[in-house]
Amino acid sequence: MAVLTAITPIEYLKGVGPQKADVLKKELQIFTIGDLLQLYPFRYVDRTQFFKIRQLDATLLGAQVLGRLIRLQEVGEKRAKRLVGLLKDETGTVELVWFQQIAWLKKTLQLNAVYVMYGKPTSFNGAISITHPEMELYQSSEKKIGNQTLQPVYTSTEKLKKFNLDTKGLQKLVAQALETVLPNWEDDLPADLRQKHHLIPAREAVLGIHFPTDQKAYETASRRLKFDELFWLQLRLLRNKQLNTKKYRGHRFTQVGDHFNTFFNTRLPFPLTGAQKRVMKEIRIDTNTGAQMNRLVQGDVGSGKTVVALMAMLLAIDNGFQACMMAPTEILATQHYHGVKELLGEDLCQVALLTGSTSTKERRRIHEQLEDGSLNILIGTHALIEDKVKFKNIGFVVIDEQHRFGVEQRAKLWRKNTIPPHMLVMTATPIPRTLAMTMYGDLDISAIDELPAGRKPIKTVHFFENQRLRAFGFMREEIQKGRQIYIVYPLIKESEKLDLLHLEAGLESLMREFPLPNYRISVVHGKMPVKDKNFEMQRFVKGETQIMVATTVIEVGVNVPNASVMIIENSERFGLSQLHQLRGRVGRGAEQSFCILMSSNKLSKDGRKRLETMVETNDGFKIAEVDLQLRGPGDISGTQQSGILEMKIANLSTDQALLTEVRETVIDIFLQDPELQLPEHQSLLQKLTHKGPAIAWDKIS
Ligand code: ADP
Ligand code: MG
Numbered sequence: 037m038a039v040l041t042a043i044t045p046i047e048y049l050k051g052v053g054p055q056k057a058d059v060l061k062k063e064l065q066i067f068t069i070g071d072l073l074q075l076y077p078f079r080y081v082d083r084t085q086f087f088k089i090r091q092l093d094a095t096l097l098g099a100q101v102l103g104r105l106i107r108l109q110e111v112g113e114k115r116a117k118r119l120v121g122l123l124k125d126e127t128g129t130v131e132l133v134w135f136q137q138i139a140w141l142k143k144t145l146q147l148n149a150v151y152v153m154y155g156k157p158t159s160f161n162g163a164i165s166i167t168h169p170e171m172e173l174y175q176s177s178e179k180k181i182g183n184q185t186l187q188p189v190y191t192s193t194e195k196l197k198k199f200n201l202d203t204k205g206l207q208k209l210v211a212q213a214l215e216t217v218l219p220n221w222e223d224d225l226p227a228d229l230r231q232k233h234h235l236i237p238a239r240e241a242v243l244g245i246h247f248p249t250d251q252k253a254y255e256t257a258s259r260r261l262k263f264d265e266l267f268w269l270q271l272r273l274l275r276n277k278q279l280n281t282k283k284y285r286g287h288r289f290t291q292v293g294d295h296f297n298t299f300f301n302t303r304l305p306f307p308l309t310g311a312q313k314r315v316m317k318e319i320r321i322d323t324n325t326g327a328q329m330n331r332l333v334q335g336d337v338g339s340g341k342t343v344v345a346l347m348a349m350l351l352a353i354d355n356g357f358q359a360c361m362m363a364p365t366e367i368l369a370t371q372h373y374h375g376v377k378e379l380l381g382e383d384l385c386q387v388a389l390l391t392g393s394t395s396t397k398e399r400r401r402i403h404e405q406l407e408d409g410s411l412n413i414l415i416g417t418h419a420l421i422e423d424k425v426k427f428k429n430i431g432f433v434v435i436d437e438q439h440r441f442g443v444e445q446r447a448k449l450w451r452k453n454t455i456p457p458h459m460l461v462m463t464a465t466p467i468p469r470t471l472a473m474t475m476y477g478d479l480d481i482s483a484i485d486e487l488p489a490g491r492k493p494i495k496t497v498h499f500f501e502n503q504r505l506r507a508f509g510f511m512r513e514e515i516q517k518g519r520q521i522y523i524v525y526p527l528i529k530e531s532e533k534l535d536l537l538h539l540e541a542g543l544e545s546l547m548r549e550f551p552l553p554n555y556r557i558s559v560v561h562g563k564m565p566v567k568d569k570n571f572e573m574q575r576f577v578k579g580e581t582q583i584m585v586a587t588t589v590i591e592v593g594v595n596v597p598n599a600s601v602m603i604i605e606n607s608e609r610f611g612l613s614q615l616h617q618l619r620g621r622v623g624r625g626a627e628q629s630f631c632i633l634m635s636s637n638k639l640s641k642d643g644r645k646r647l648e649t650m651v652e653t654n655d656g657f658k659i660a661e662v663d664l665q666l667r668g669p670g671d672i673s674g675t676q677q678s679g680i681l682e683m684k685i686a687n688l689s690t691d692q693a694l695l696t697e698v699r700e701t702v703i704d705i706f707l708q709d710p711e712l713q714l715p716e717h718q719s720l721l722q723k724l725t726h727k728g729p730a731i732a733w734d735k736i737s
Contacts, residue, residue, distance in 0.1 A: 039220055040069060040216050040217055040220075041069070041070075041217055041220055041221075042068060042069055042070030042073065042217055042221070043068050043069075043070055044068060044069050044217075045057070045067065045068055045069075046060055046061070046066055046067060046068055046069060046071065046072060048069075049069055049072070049209070049212060049213055049216060050212055050216070051208070051209060051212050052209065055199065056199050056201065059195055059196060059198075059199050059201070060072070060196075060201070062195070063193050063195050063196050064191070064193075064196070069213050069216065069217055070217075072209060072210060072213050073210065073213055073214070073217075073242055073246070074684055075190055075191070075206070075210070076245055076246075076261075076684060076685050077188030077189055077190055077245070077246060078189060078190070078191060079189045080186035080187060080188055080189065080248065080254070081098060081100070081154060081186065081187045081189055082100075082186055082187075083100060083154075083186070083187045085100065086100050086101065086102055087099040087100060087101050088101070088125060088126075088127040088128075089101055089103060089123070089124070089125050089127050089128040089129065089130045090127035090128050091127075092130060092157040092164050092166075093157060093159070093164065094157055094158050094159035094164065096156070096157050097156060098154060098155065098156050099154070099155070099156075099157055100152060100153070100154045101123065101125065101130070101152075101153045101154075102125065102150065102151075102152055102153075102174065103123040103124055103125040103130075103150070103151065103153060104123070104124050104125070104148060104149070104150050104151070105121055105122070105123055105132075105145060105146070105147060105148065105149060105150075105151055105171075106122050106123070106124045106129070106147075106148065107120075107121060107122035107147075108120075108121045108122075108142070108145060108147050109121075110138060110142065117135075117138065118133055118134060118135050118138070119133070119134040119135075119138045119141055119142065120132070120133055120134075121133075121134075121145070123151065123153055130157075130164055130165065130166060131163070131164075131165040131166070132153065132155070132165070132166050132167075132169050133165055133166070133167045133168075134167070134168055135167070135168070136168070136194070136197075137197060137198070145171060146173070149173055149174075150173075150174040151171050151172060151173060151174060152171075152172045152173075152174055153166070153169045153170070153171055153172075154169060154170045154172075155167070155168065155169030155170065170202075170203065170204060172204070186247075186248050186249075186250070186251075186254065187207070187247075188203075188207060188210070188246050188247065189203050190203045190206040190207070190210075192205075192206060210246050211246075211247070214242065214243060214246065214247075218239055218242065218243065221238060221239045221242065222238070223237055223238040223239070224238065224264070224719055224720075224723055225238070225264070225267070225719075226716045226717070226719065226720070228716070229701070233263065233697070233701070235259070235260045235263055236256050236257065236260050238260065238264070240256075240257065240260075241256070241257040241260035241261050241264075242257075242261075243257075244256065244257030245257040245258060245261055245685075258685065259694070261685050262685050262686040262691055262694055263694065263698060265683055265684060265685055265686045266683075266686050266691070266694065266695050266698040266699075267698050267701070267702065268723070268724075269474065270473070270474075270695075270698055270699050270702040271702050271705070271720060271724060272724060273474070274702050274703065274706055275706070275712075275724060277479075278706060278710065280327075280328070280330070281325075281327040281328075282327070284327065284328040284455075284456055285326065285327065285328065285455055286323070286325070286326060286327045286328035286329060286455065286456070286458060287323070287328075287352075287355070287357060287431045287455055287457070287458065288323070288324055288325075288326050288355075289320075289323040289324055289351055289352065289354070289355040289357075289431075290324060290355065291354060291355060292320075292351065292354060293353075293354030293355070294354065295350040295351075295353045295354050295384060295385060296347060296350045296351050296354050298384060299346075299347065299350055299379075299380065299384060300347070303379060303380065303381055303384070304343070304379075305379075306488065307489075308340075308343075309339075309340065309484070309486045309487070309488055309489070310486055311335070311339070311483070311484040311485055311486040312340055312343065312344050312484060312486075314482070315333055315344050315482040315483075315484055316344055316347060316348070318331065318480070318482050319331065319344075319348050319351075319460065320351070322458070322480065323348075323351065323352075323432075323458050328455075328456050328457075328458060328459070329458035329459065329460070329480075330458075330459050330461075330479050330480065331458075331459070331460055331461070331479065331480045331481070331482060332461045332462075332463065332472070332479045332480070332481045332482070333345075333460060333461065333462045333463070333481075333482045333483075333484060334463055334466045334467065334472070334481065334482070334483045334484070334657075335462070335463075335464065335466075335483065335484030335485070336464060336466065336484070336485075336487070336620065336654075336655070336656040336657075337464045337616075337617065337619075337620025337621075337656070338487060338488075338491065338620055338623060338624055339464075339484040339485075339486070339487055339488075340484065340487075340488055341436075341462045341464070341484060342372065342375060342376075342436075343379065344484070345361060345434040345436075345460060345462060346376055346379060346380070348432060348434070348458075348460055349361070349413055349432055349434065350384075350385070351432075352431040352432035352458075353385055353412050353413070355431065356429065356431075357429050357430065357431025357432060357457075358406070358409065358411065358412055358413070358414070358427050358428060358429055358430050358431065358432075359412065359413050359414075359430070359431065359432040359433070359434070359457075360413065360414040360415070360416070360420055360427075360430060360432075360433055360434070360449075361376075361413070361414075361415045361416075361433075361434040361435075361436065362416060362417065362418065362420050362421070362433070362434070362435050362436065362449070363415070363416070363417060363436045363437065364417070364418075364436070364437050365417065366391045366392060366393065366417055366566060366570070367569070367570065367573060368436065368437070369389065369391055369415055369416050369417045370389065370391070370570070371595060372415050372436070373387065373389040373415045375595070376413070376415060385412040385413060386405070386410060386411045386412045386413070387411075387412065387413045387414075387415065388402050388405070388411055388413075388414055388415070389414075389415050389416060390402055390414055390415070390416035390417075390419050390420060390425070391416050391417045391419055392417060392419055392566075393566060393567075394416075394419070402414065403424065403425065403426070406425065406426060406427050406428065407426055407427070407428055408428065409428035409429065414427075420449070421448040421449055425452075426452070427452055427453065429453065430452050430453045430457045431453070431457050431458065432457050432458050432460070433449050433457045433458070433459050433460070434460045434461075434462065435449075435459070435460070435461045435462065436462050437462070437463060437464060437465075461479070464617065464620065464656070465613050465616075465617065465656070465660070466483075466656040466657045466659075466660045467660055468657070468660045468661050468663075468664045468688075468692075469692075469696075470664075470688045470689075470691075470692045470695050470696070471660075471664065471688055473695060473699050474688060474695075483657075485657065490626065491623065492623070492626075492627075492628050492629065493623070493654050494602075494619055494622060494623040494629045494630065494631050494654055495628065495629070495630050495631070496619065496630070496631040496632075496633065496650050496651045496654075497630070497631075497632055497633070497651065498607075498632075498633045498635065498647045498648075498650075498651050499632055499633065499634050499635075500634075500635060500636070500637050501634070501635075501636055501637060502637075504549075504634070505549070507603060507632050507634065508546075508549050510601070510630070510632070511583075511601060511603070514600060514601050514630075515555055515582050515583075518598075519582075519598060519599070519600040519601065519627065520576065520579065520581075520582050520583070520584070520596060520598050520599040520600065520601075521582065521583045521584070521599065521600075521601040521602075521603065522583075522584045522586065522599055522601070522602045522603065522618075522621055522622070523542065523546070523583060523584070523585045523586070523603045523605065524586055524587070524602070524603070524604050524605065524618055525538050525539045525542060525585075525586070525587050525605045525606065526538075526587070526605070526606045526609040526610060538605075538606075539559070539561060539585060539586075539587060542585065542605060543557070543559065543585055546583075546585070555581075555582040555583060556575075556580065556581040556582060556583075557581055557582075557583045557584075557585055558572040558573070558575050558576040558581040558583070558584045558585070558586075559572060559584075559585050559586070560572045560573060560584065560585075560586040560587070561586065561587045562587055572584075576596060576599075577596055579598060584599070595624055596621070596624070597624045597625030597626075598625055598627075599621065599622050599624070599625075599629075600622055600623075600625065600627045600628070600629040600630065601622060601629065601630045601631075601632065602618060602619055602621055602622045602629075602630070602631045602632070603631075603632045603634060604618055604619075604631070604632070604633050604634065605634050606634065606635065606636070607633035607634055607635050607647060607650075608635040608636065608639050608640070608643040608644075608646070608647065610646075611646070611663070611667070612646045612649060612650070612659055612660075612662060612663040612666065613659065613660065613663055615633070615646065615650050616650070616656055616659045618631075619631045619650070619654075631650070633647050633650060633651070635647060642666050645662070645666060646662075646666070649662045664688070664689045665689050705717065705720070712724075
């Protein structure tokens with residue numbers, strides 16, 4: 037018989053027929069024996085400890101009882117149908133209830149036999165019962181691996197259970213798989229690496245994660261497997277980065293010319309911050325290597341990313357190229373356009389704006405000037421990526437607020453020149469370092485982690501509903517000082533109508549409680565036509581209105597330096613990064629700014645933590661860390677790349693130290709042996725080239 041290994045299809049494993057194989061594939065994406073062994077237990081049951089029935093109470097997460105099944109009855113009709121059993125020991129009886137698989141259970145459970153029962157006690161009408169307990173005949177001699185005391189519990193589904201693949205069934209299969217393939221299990225990690233990082237052999241780890249003899253065995257196994265998971269991902273990411281650098285030739289920006297110099301010396305209205313200078317230098321170096329630049333710039337709202345992007349674009353122009361800048365919304369694109377024109381002055385270079393509402397005539401002119409090269413900088417929305425938009429010679433692309441664009445949309449910009457343009461991706465939602473290392477592991481990352489001098493940190497307070505009058509009073513004072521105010525209402529996805537109702541009710545109470553003669557209100561919400569939205573925004577921007585009442589459409593980018601107060605209604609409903617983004621709308625001018633978080637009195641634990649964090653800090657990087665802890669990595673990214681973050685065993689929130697260790701190790705490997713040519717790295721190279729996941733890494737910009 038052929039030797040079975042981790043890559044052998046699952047149907048070859050003893051005990052798995054075509055039917056079971058099929059359901060394993062469909063329900064758990066288990067295709068090979070190795071996949072099955074990567075179905076890690078999500079918890080363990082301590083099977084050394086038995087409870088007496090009298091000791092059972094609803095606070096126990098699970099309990100094991102030895103007892104006799106003295107009754108078994110089907111009761112109820114149709115959907116209320118259930119199977120009820122009674123388990124008895126010398127201290128009392130407890131009711132067992134099953135709602136599913138009744139027929140099968142009736143057939144297999146033996147009345148008056150002694151069972152080892154395991155389940156979660158719950159309290160119902162004062163009596164303890166156990167729903168869907170696991171039942172194992174006491175005398176049955178299970179095949180046991182090692183002298184295990186902790187038993188694995190696996191994820192199962194209804195379908196799997198129909199094929200006897202409940203946690204018990206899966207346990208048996210895993211045991212079978214271990215027995216079959218473990219003797220031939222090879223360790224992919226070089227021995228000296230294992231030694232250096234105190235990792236147990238792979239074989240021991242696989243065994244130990246499924247059937248740990250004790251807590252310590254579980255921990256060493258888990259550490260080894262987490263290391264592996266992070267290691268292979270980082271190795272792949274960094275190798276890809278290296279290959280890309282070779283594969284994608286980039287335009288070489290050799291000189292700093294008139295455009296850049298004139299701007300820097302005569303137009304730039306403020307000194308750059310240290311962080312801005314550093315990032316500018318990084319871009320300078322990147323764009324002169326002959327390889328394509330792929331750089332992510334993270335920087336809090338207001339940290340001054342735009343001017344960095346603008347200077348990079350001027351550098352491109354100095355070297356004979358065109359540049360473009362893409363923003364996720366029309367409002368933002370328009371604002372960038374005006375901002376850039378104001379910074380540049382009229383004469384320095386040709387700039388145009390292209391969005392969904394650009395007129396046909398203007399569009400035609402832009403297309404022509406792009407193709408004959410007379411247009412230097414194009415700013416716009418995703419209208420930029422349309423096929424009709426052709427550049428004579430695009431050399432530099434800026435993407436603002438990258439998380440709003442899909443990978444595919446970004447990839448399209450790549451193809452607008454024979455040699456791909458340099459890419460600068462900017463985000464105001466800082467991502468924790470560990471996430472960045474993984475999500476953008478193949479990008480270079482810059483951080484603008486310093487605000488321009490003279491900015492006063494925004495003061496944030498949290499008010500409950502009964503403090504509303506104080507909030508109104510405060511607003512009144514600020515308006516009398518000539519400031520402007522945002523009031524933001526949450527967007528409830530399920531019902532835009534409800535949003536509008538909330539917003540209108542809020543407005544009404546505002547009018548009633550806030551009798552001040554000389555103020556006007558702008559209202560902006562998602563349901564409005566773009567034209568009206570822009571009109572209302574413009575009124576606020578120009579200072580014709582003092583209060584802007586809005587749903588979250590103002591979240592991104594809007595810049596009104598005179599606005600000094602941000603009031604967020606129902607703030608407990610917003611996510612942390614969104615709250616931080618919203619708060620970033622104020623604090624853009626010289627005045628002290630404020631953020632008032634209004635919330636109801638009822639707060640969930642997470643909701644409270646979010647608001648506390650907002651009150652405590654203005655630092656986007658710190659906020660991102662808390663966000664990661666609260667939500668976990670899957671939710672946080674909200675991007676197409678999030679698939680990369682779905683780890684089987686490692687946790688990007690709790691395993692940060694290990695990830696840093698792994699990342700440094702991998703960087704060292706490439707520093708020492710860039711091509712992975714050394715004999716001790718052959719196993720790495722082999723695994724990389726043979727078992728890479730089917731992700732189009734080079735399209736992630
Ligand atoms: P963001 O990083 O949020 O995109 P912006 O680029 O919009 O920030 O910059 C916010 C404001 O700060 C703008 O009005 C910009 O002109 C100003 N700014 C940028 N850099 C500096 C600086 N070094 N000193 C003073 N003001 C600056
Ligand atoms: Mg910006």
